[in-house]
Amino acid sequence: MLKQLLRCLLLILLLALPAAAQQRITQSINSNWLFRKDAAESTAASVAAATGWEKVSLPHTWNAADVLDDEPGYYRGTGWYRKTLQVPAEWQQKRVYLYFEGANQEAEVYVNGQLAGRHAGGYTAFSFPVSQFIKFDGPNPASAQVLVKLSNRHNVDIPPLSADFTFFGGLYRDVYLVAASPVHFDLDNYASNGTFLTTPTVSKDAAEVVLSGALSNESATARKLTLLTQVLDAAGKTVVRQQTSLTLKAGENRRFRQPLPQLKQPHLWSPTDPYLYRVVSTISEGKAQLDELVNPLGLRWFRFDAAQGFFLNGQPLKLIGTNRHQDVSGRGNALPDALHEKDVQLLKQLGGNFLRISHYPQDPAVLQACDRLGILTSVEIPVVNAITDSEGFFQNCRTMQTEMIRQGFNHPSVIIWAYMNEVLLRLPEGIKRDNEPGRAYLKKVNQLAQQLDDLTRREDPSRYTMCVNHGAFELYQEAGLTKIPQLVGWNLYQGWYSGELPGFADYLDRHHRELPDKPLLVTEYGADSDERLHSFQPRRFDKTTEYANAYHQFYLKAILDRPFVAGSTVWNLAEFSSETRQEANPHMNTKSLLTADRQPKDAYYFYQAHLLQTPFLRIGSRGWNLRSGPAAGPDSLFCRQPVEIYTNQPAVRLLVNGRDLGTKPAEFGVVRFNVPFGNGWNRIRAQAPGQAVEDQADVEFQLLPTQLTSTQLPFTELNVSLGDQRTFSDAQLHQVWVPEQAYAPGGWGYVGGTVYKLPGERLPYGSDRDILGTSYDALYETQRVGLRQFRLDVPDGEYEVTLHFAELEAAPAAEQLVYNLAGTGAASGAAPKAGRSFSVLVNGVAALPNLGAAATLPPLQAVSFKIPVSARNGRGIILDFQPQTGETILNGLQVKRLY
Structure with missing residues (x-):
C-alpha cells in the first residue's frame, strides 16, 4: 500500500514539473566503461559474468596499437563493452534512447539482458529506444546494465569489403543517453533529429525556408499542440517565425511541412563568410514546452557546369581542398571532437574551401566545423574497391x-x-571484364549505382550525386558509371603509380572531350613523401619530399588551367593508417600535406601560396633542419644545396648567415635558391620586397670533407645508405645518412656491385617490403649487391664501424596491393633465392665470417654489427666482401671516429 502511495505521489510530482523539466535531455555517457576482447564469441548472458574486463573511456578502439606493430594483420573480431547507468526517477514518464554516433561495425546492444537493437555499418549513427527495459521502483533511480557487442570482422554483406585504410574496431565515437517527453520530434528516423530544412529558393534579395519532419505522441491521450519555428540571426534576433496548431491522437506519428515567411535580404553563407542562422523549433502544449530542436541554416545556392566548373551564389568558385581520414597515429580512430575540428581548421588555414569526407561519413563534429568555418563538403558511403552480389549487401548500402x-x-x-x-x-576472383561473369558483375555494379543514385535524388534533390572512379576510363564507361551520377570524380595518379606526369593533363582533356556534358572533379591525387627522405634528383616512387613537391606543382597547375575542372581534393590531408601497407613507412599511407602528427609538409606551404589571399611567404623543408653533404672541393668550406621558398608575392630576397643571395622572381608560387651551407648552424632569411612579410629558418649542416685527411675539416663521422640516391635525416639520433658513391682516392665509397632493384618500373631502386625490427625501413630497403669493397681513406686513429644488412630476397613474395595500380594480383618482390653466404674482412681481419640468410641474415629482418677498427700507417679502413654462395650485400654503413 505504501509503495502504491509513493508511486502516485511521484506521478503527481512529474506532471507538476515546470515546463523546462519536460524538455529533451541529452547527455554523453563516455566515462566508466568496461571492455574485453572475445575471440570465443560469447553470448550476452555468458559474457556478463566473464572476467578480464579493462576500464576504458570513450571514444575507444581496440586497434590503436596492433595496427602499427611488425606482426602482419590486426585484431578483427569481437569486443564487448559494459556500463552501468543510473537513470533518474524523474525519467519514468520520458522516452529514453541510447544514441551511438558510430561503432565499427556490427553492433548488438543489450539493456538489462534484453536485446535493444542491432546495427550494421561502422560509420553512421544509430539509436534504440530503451525505456521498456528500464525498471523503476517508486521514487528511486533505476539501474540499467548496458552491454554492447561489436565486431569489425570481414562481412561480405557490409561495405567496405576492402580498402586502403584500417578498419578499426570499437565504440570509437561518442555515446549519448537521450530522454524526451512522450510528445516529441520523431526519434526513430535513421538516427536523424527528425527535422529537415530545405531552401526552395535563395537569392541575394530573399530566401524561402521550409521545415519538414514528423511529430510523435507516445502518451495515452490526444494532445493539442503548437509547433513554433523561429529563424534567429547570428546575434540571436528572430528574423522570421511560423506557428502551426495541430492535434495528435494517442500513439500517432504525423508528418508535417511548415513553410516559413520569406526572409528578406538574407546574409548568404560562403567560404569567405560562413554566416549561420539558427532555426529553433519547439513543440508546446499551452504554456508547457515539450520538445525543442536547433538546426544550423546557411543560405546559399550553387550549381555545377560541365564547361565552366562550380558556381556558388552566382559566382564562379574553384573547389580546392583535400580528402580526410579520421585517425591519428597512436589513437587510431578514437578521437575527441577537438582533433576532428583541428583537421578542419588546418584545411581552412591551408586556404582550402572543399573537403571530400572519405571514404565514409565521419564524426558529426566534422560537418559542424565545416559549417562554421566555410568548407564545402562531399560525403560518401564506404562502397570501396568491389561489391558483393547479394541482397544483404545491396540493402546495407541503401540503408547507409x-x-x-x-x-x-x-x-x-x-x-x-x-x-x-x-x-x-x-x-x-575468377571474374574478368571481358568474360560472361565479368559482364554480369558490371551489370550488378551498375544496378547498385542506379539504386543509390535514385535513392539520393529522392531523399535530397537539392544536392548533387557523385560516383568516384579510378583512372580506368574505358572500364567505367563500359559499366555505365560515368552516366548515372550527376558528377564524376576521378582518382588520378599519373606520375606516381604509373605513367608520367603529363598523362594527368591528358586524362582531364579526354574526359572533357568524350564526356562534354558531365561535370568533373579530381577527387584524389597525391604522392607519398617521407619527411626524412630527400633527393636532388627525385624520381617517381622514391618517397622523397622533392618528388612530391614536383608532383603537386604539376597537378595544381593543370587543374587551375582548366575551367571545366570544377574542383580537386588532394589525397590526403594527413598521413593515415593503412595496416596492410609495407614500404618505407609500414602501415601508413603518406600521401598527404601533413604528417601523422599534423606537421606541415612542403606541399602544404605550396598550396597556401596559391590559396591564401593575405601576403604569404614560407621557407620550404622546415622539418629538414639537419642536413649533410660533401664540401664543394678539397679547400671548400661550404656545400650548395637547393631550397624552395613558397609565396604569393612576385619575388623573394634571400639572406644566408647575413649574406645576400639576391632577389629572384616567383614561378607559379615557388622561388628556388641554391644555398651555400657552411658547417654548423646556418640562418636563412627570406623577404618579400615591398611587403612586411618574411620568414626565417635555422639549418644545422654536417659538412663532409671530400678528402678525409683534410686538416681544415677534420673527419668525425659518416653514415651511408647503400643502393640509395636519397638523403635520410634522423633528427632524433642527430644523424644524416648520405647516398652511396663510388670510391675515389682520398675519399670514401664502394668498389664494385650494383644497386638492388625489383623487376618492373614502379620502384626506381630498393624493395617495398616491411623490414622487421626497425623504424628505419627506408635505410634497410635499399642495398648494394655484389660489392667487393668499401673503402674510407681516413686518418690514423680509432674508429667504430657499424654495418647494416637486411635480406630482401630470401623470403616469400608478398601479394601486390591492389591500390598500387601496377600489376594487380602480381607478386611483390623477387623470387626467393636458395640462400647466400659471404664474409666481411675489416682491414684484413675476418670480422664477420660466413654471413648467411639461414642464420645471421633472417629474411626481411634488420641486422647490424658494430666493430671497433684501428686505422694505422695511412691505410685507412678497408672492408672486403668475399662471397661464398650467391652475392654479397650491404644496406648501410656508419663510421665514427672515437679518438
Whole structure:
C-alpha cells in the first residue's frame, strides 16, 4: 500500500514539473566503461559474468596499437563493452534512447539482458529506444546494465569489403543517453533529429525556408499542440517565425511541412563568410514546452557546369581542398571532437574551401566545423574497391545511404552525396571484364549505382550525386558509371603509380572531350613523401619530399588551367593508417600535406601560396633542419644545396648567415635558391620586397670533407645508405645518412656491385617490403649487391664501424596491393633465392665470417654489427666482401671516429 502511495505521489510530482523539466535531455555517457576482447564469441548472458574486463573511456578502439606493430594483420573480431547507468526517477514518464554516433561495425546492444537493437555499418549513427527495459521502483533511480557487442570482422554483406585504410574496431565515437517527453520530434528516423530544412529558393534579395519532419505522441491521450519555428540571426534576433496548431491522437506519428515567411535580404553563407542562422523549433502544449530542436541554416545556392566548373551564389568558385581520414597515429580512430575540428581548421588555414569526407561519413563534429568555418563538403558511403552480389549487401548500402543523408541533411556545407569509390578496382576472383561473369558483375555494379543514385535524388534533390572512379576510363564507361551520377570524380595518379606526369593533363582533356556534358572533379591525387627522405634528383616512387613537391606543382597547375575542372581534393590531408601497407613507412599511407602528427609538409606551404589571399611567404623543408653533404672541393668550406621558398608575392630576397643571395622572381608560387651551407648552424632569411612579410629558418649542416685527411675539416663521422640516391635525416639520433658513391682516392665509397632493384618500373631502386625490427625501413630497403669493397681513406686513429644488412630476397613474395595500380594480383618482390653466404674482412681481419640468410641474415629482418677498427700507417679502413654462395650485400654503413 505504501509503495502504491509513493508511486502516485511521484506521478503527481512529474506532471507538476515546470515546463523546462519536460524538455529533451541529452547527455554523453563516455566515462566508466568496461571492455574485453572475445575471440570465443560469447553470448550476452555468458559474457556478463566473464572476467578480464579493462576500464576504458570513450571514444575507444581496440586497434590503436596492433595496427602499427611488425606482426602482419590486426585484431578483427569481437569486443564487448559494459556500463552501468543510473537513470533518474524523474525519467519514468520520458522516452529514453541510447544514441551511438558510430561503432565499427556490427553492433548488438543489450539493456538489462534484453536485446535493444542491432546495427550494421561502422560509420553512421544509430539509436534504440530503451525505456521498456528500464525498471523503476517508486521514487528511486533505476539501474540499467548496458552491454554492447561489436565486431569489425570481414562481412561480405557490409561495405567496405576492402580498402586502403584500417578498419578499426570499437565504440570509437561518442555515446549519448537521450530522454524526451512522450510528445516529441520523431526519434526513430535513421538516427536523424527528425527535422529537415530545405531552401526552395535563395537569392541575394530573399530566401524561402521550409521545415519538414514528423511529430510523435507516445502518451495515452490526444494532445493539442503548437509547433513554433523561429529563424534567429547570428546575434540571436528572430528574423522570421511560423506557428502551426495541430492535434495528435494517442500513439500517432504525423508528418508535417511548415513553410516559413520569406526572409528578406538574407546574409548568404560562403567560404569567405560562413554566416549561420539558427532555426529553433519547439513543440508546446499551452504554456508547457515539450520538445525543442536547433538546426544550423546557411543560405546559399550553387550549381555545377560541365564547361565552366562550380558556381556558388552566382559566382564562379574553384573547389580546392583535400580528402580526410579520421585517425591519428597512436589513437587510431578514437578521437575527441577537438582533433576532428583541428583537421578542419588546418584545411581552412591551408586556404582550402572543399573537403571530400572519405571514404565514409565521419564524426558529426566534422560537418559542424565545416559549417562554421566555410568548407564545402562531399560525403560518401564506404562502397570501396568491389561489391558483393547479394541482397544483404545491396540493402546495407541503401540503408547507409539513407542514414548518411538524413543525419547530415541540415548541414549547409554539404553539396554532394556520393556512394562509390573505385568500385571496379578489384574484380572478384575468377571474374574478368571481358568474360560472361565479368559482364554480369558490371551489370550488378551498375544496378547498385542506379539504386543509390535514385535513392539520393529522392531523399535530397537539392544536392548533387557523385560516383568516384579510378583512372580506368574505358572500364567505367563500359559499366555505365560515368552516366548515372550527376558528377564524376576521378582518382588520378599519373606520375606516381604509373605513367608520367603529363598523362594527368591528358586524362582531364579526354574526359572533357568524350564526356562534354558531365561535370568533373579530381577527387584524389597525391604522392607519398617521407619527411626524412630527400633527393636532388627525385624520381617517381622514391618517397622523397622533392618528388612530391614536383608532383603537386604539376597537378595544381593543370587543374587551375582548366575551367571545366570544377574542383580537386588532394589525397590526403594527413598521413593515415593503412595496416596492410609495407614500404618505407609500414602501415601508413603518406600521401598527404601533413604528417601523422599534423606537421606541415612542403606541399602544404605550396598550396597556401596559391590559396591564401593575405601576403604569404614560407621557407620550404622546415622539418629538414639537419642536413649533410660533401664540401664543394678539397679547400671548400661550404656545400650548395637547393631550397624552395613558397609565396604569393612576385619575388623573394634571400639572406644566408647575413649574406645576400639576391632577389629572384616567383614561378607559379615557388622561388628556388641554391644555398651555400657552411658547417654548423646556418640562418636563412627570406623577404618579400615591398611587403612586411618574411620568414626565417635555422639549418644545422654536417659538412663532409671530400678528402678525409683534410686538416681544415677534420673527419668525425659518416653514415651511408647503400643502393640509395636519397638523403635520410634522423633528427632524433642527430644523424644524416648520405647516398652511396663510388670510391675515389682520398675519399670514401664502394668498389664494385650494383644497386638492388625489383623487376618492373614502379620502384626506381630498393624493395617495398616491411623490414622487421626497425623504424628505419627506408635505410634497410635499399642495398648494394655484389660489392667487393668499401673503402674510407681516413686518418690514423680509432674508429667504430657499424654495418647494416637486411635480406630482401630470401623470403616469400608478398601479394601486390591492389591500390598500387601496377600489376594487380602480381607478386611483390623477387623470387626467393636458395640462400647466400659471404664474409666481411675489416682491414684484413675476418670480422664477420660466413654471413648467411639461414642464420645471421633472417629474411626481411634488420641486422647490424658494430666493430671497433684501428686505422694505422695511412691505410685507412678497408672492408672486403668475399662471397661464398650467391652475392654479397650491404644496406648501410656508419663510421665514427672515437679518438
